Amino acid sequence: DSSLGLTNLPIELSRRALQKKDFILTIMVVGKSGLGKSTLINSMFLTDICEYVASIAPKTVSIEAKSVSLRENGINLLLTIVDTPGFGDSIDNTNCLIPIIEFLEKQHDNHLKLELGHSTPVCDLRVHCCLYFIQPTGHSLKPLDIQFMKTLSNKVNIIPVIAKADTLTPEERTEFKTQIMKDITENDIKIYEFPNLLGDIEEYKQNKLFKSKVPFAVMGANTVIEINGKKVRARKYAWGTAEVENLEHCDFVALKSMLLHKHLQDVIDVTDNVFYLDYKRNKLAQILS
Numbered sequence: 001d002s003s004l005g006l007t008n009l010p011i012e013l014s015r016r017a018l019q020k021k022d023f024i025l026t027i028m029v030v031g032k033s034g035l036g037k038s039t040l041i042n043s044m045f046l047t048d049i050c051e052y053v054a055s056i057a058p059k060t061v062s063i064e065a066k067s068v069s070l071r072e073n074g075i076n077l078l079l080t081i082v083d084t085p086g087f088g089d090s091i092d093n094t095n096c097l098i099p100i101i102e103f104l105e106k107q108h109d110n111h112l113k114l115e116l117g118h119s120t121p122v123c124d125l126r127v128h129c130c131l132y133f134i135q136p137t138g139h140s141l142k143p144l145d146i147q148f149m150k151t152l153s154n155k156v157n158i159i160p161v162i163a164k165a166d167t168l169t170p171e172e173r174t175e176f177k178t179q180i181m182k183d184i185t186e187n188d189i190k191i192y193e194f195p196n197l198l199g200d201i202e203e204y205k206q207n208k209l210f211k212s213k214v215p216f217a218v219m220g221a222n223t224v225i226e227i228n229g230k231k232v233r234a235r236k237y238a239w240g241t242a243e244v245e246n247l248e249h250c251d252f253v254a255l256k257s258m259l260l261h262k263h264l265q266d267v268i269d270v271t272d273n274v275f276y277l278d279y280k281r282n283k284l285a286q287i288l289s
């Protein structure tokens with residue numbers, strides 16, 4: 001099935017969709033250039049929302065937001081992808097985080113001003129989740145990975161992913177995941193925690209399985225090939241084919257399902273009820289003091 005699968009949304013979300021409310025989802029992608037960020041986003045949303053322009057090692061990080069309206073079976077998703085070209089590409093990356101933090105806070109600030117009646121509505125670009133791309137080295141997190149996730153984890157939902165998972169063997173992948181989770185725990189980094197799904201036992205089990213796949217080992221592809229009469233997104237090698245949507249080949253389906261189907265409302269709620277509220281509290285305290 002080459003659809004977005006928005007109809008697989010949990011019941012309460014489908015109901016919301018029936019009330020003709022749009023979903024507004026803003027995803028930020030962060031990671032060194034060439035890690036497959038644009039390809040993954042395009043694979044996930046089946047549209048060329050991101051370009052494949054290779055940046056020539058820019059000196060500073062730029063922030064680029066692109067929006068697209070996706071429609072499926074009466075459900076509207078207003079998707080914005082915030083790209084951060086230049087992140088981690090310099091020799092000295094000390095100032096890499098600043099423009100990203102500024103962008104995140106600016107969006108909260110816009111929303112606060114609106115709430116206080118100080119401005120007219122602008123596009124709500126509060127970032128609901130940040131996909132952080134880890135280089136598939138098979139070793140451990142780099143200082144910049146730790147610095148980024150540690151600093152940003154109290155500002156945005158961070159979902160770590162291992163880029164280009166097809167370049168690691170299954171054993172390497174398992175070991176790398178264990179090492180990354182160890183680094184995350186030891187450095188006291190709080191990544192987004194997917195909720196448990198109670199109710200249906202099958203759903204509970206699948207959710208638990210997908211949850212255990214964090215950090216998702218993902219891959220993307222721009223090419224569609226035919227396997228057994230079915231068109232699939234895949235990367236073709238001399239020795240075989242790596243299929244994007246095959247759970248035995250990578251965790252793409254797990255990430256997509258967790259983010260877009262099972263927990264779309266939760267990442268939005270956490271952004272509202274935790275990160276935005278935190279920003280608002282601090283800001284108002286500043287103003288009053």
Ligand code: GDP
Nearest residue numbers: 033034035036037038039052164165218219220
């Ligand atoms: P970005 O700079 O992070 O946005 O990376 P791009 O999406 O532009 O991809 C950079 C290069 O890596 C391109 O040549 C892609 O074809 C390739 N690429 C993208 N995703 C993958 C992947 O999952 N595995 C492999 N092996 N290559 C990939």
Ligand code: MG
Nearest residue numbers: 037038050051
């Ligand atoms: Mg890109």
